[in-house]
Amino acid sequence: MGKLTSFKRSLWVFHASGGSCNGCDIEIIAALTPRYDAERFGIKLVGSPRHADVLLVTGAIPRDFADKLRRIYEQMPDPKAVIAVGNCGTSGGVFYDSYNIVGPIDEIIPVDVYVPGCPPRPEAIVDAVVKAWLKLEKLEKQLEGKEE
């Protein structure tokens, strides 16, 4: 197998919302729209986890949703990175004592970058994606090393 060159061009992101309040979700869209314009770096939301390099997860993950999140994660090709956006995804936030919450997200799938804030600003979300990018580059090098 040759070099993995896809990240050098662009980063595709899949967004899964699990029991979020929507605040983080609209900030993610806001990060893509003209004011913050993450698309100029080639960061793009895609419609299927199979096409994605990065998984953005928001929300505190209700019981019903946990296995679906796991399935999404497993469908993503390696190397992959996961970003937990928002307080409720990173720690449970205001929903910490709910009977129907099985999160935070890192109890269900491994998380690489945490973005605290309720909701975080779009700048913080773009920053998190850049951090995930660095991690992907590292993973990519490892993978290439193994292949040789």
Added chain:
Amino acid sequence: MAKTTYYVPIGPIHPALKEPIRVEAEVEGEKIVKVDVKRGFAHRGIEYMGMKRNAIQTLYLSERICGICSISHPYAFVIGSEKALGIEAPPRAQYIRPIIAELERIHSHILWIGVIAHEIGFDSLLFWTWKGREKVLDVLELITGNRINYAMYMIGGVRRDLKESHIKALRDMITYYWEFTEHMKEVFLSDPVYKARTRGVAQVPKDMALKLNLVGPTARAAGLRMDIRQDIPFDAYADMDVKAVVPQDIVGEVRGDAYDATMVRIYEIEQSLDIIEYCIDNLPEGRILAIPNYIALLNKIKKTAGEAIGAHEAPRGEVVHYLKYDGTRDGPSVWKVVAPSYNNINSWGYCLLGAEVADIPVVVAYIDPCLCCNDRVAVVRDSTGKMLDYSFIHKKAVEKTRALEKELGVRK
């Protein structure tokens, strides 16, 4: 016989849906012959948590029911709590509250208009409308300190005062949006493609809208004159003459489709601008909190018993909070939330039957669904006081669906 229908599951995770819900459709060629909607993927048990916390904590929890309506839920909550506890907000607070609520309506409606443009394939329009939306978010941030989840309201008033600089920013914003809505009317309402794509799609006639219990812009698009701000006015809304925006007043006819819903929302933005202008022109002087000390407030709550319903017209329709304080703890002993999307999702089944697969996103989007608002648990007691368990309610729900199916002529 060969199978002629195909089963198309949509969701719970789907790019057309920003939030988890599942629509199951059976299609015959392009036609949808059977639909089922499954919800509940975003249930977080908020009411239960609220009944364990104190009222101020619950107020901020109510903000997190929905990040887009993060003013509407607290608004209904404070209105209900004030009624139940016998607290009255000072006049200045009563004028500041509608300003923030209308700012939220502007950002929410513009958000919706962008989403519907995206659903029918006009991505550049999504970007254009969301660029326009940043202006109101800037003003909200200036006044409240955050873009979403403002923590602005308090039982008995508001937490932050309006300064001269805020009022200036509001006036700038009003000028900006009068131009922007004119532009939006041109881009959306006069565009032949947009018209062709939304006319007749997701059409709900008036009597059906009543039957399905639709609320908010969805009901107004069908020609029903209903708006909490007009029907049960509160705060500064009582001082002005808020009238429900309906298509028959704008163009003289009602069709109740996605095009009418767009029109209603654009004109409601203009109505919001008028309301904000009225409020800043007539802003009374004085205090902003009835009980500025939160400990004193909590102590009062602990000693007061009462129950009340608070209602507010959220961007998507009426939001109703029922609150009961029993005078023994500093938070509500019963808290029940009814969010508008719950009613509006009823229209999906009706609109999708017989529609084309390509219309699913429009139908799904036209009510501006907000699922985090509506995934609630209902515990119903029958007249003997017996708790009805979920399987029973579910059976009832299924029976009702079947009955409705028969009524609507769905093939089994």
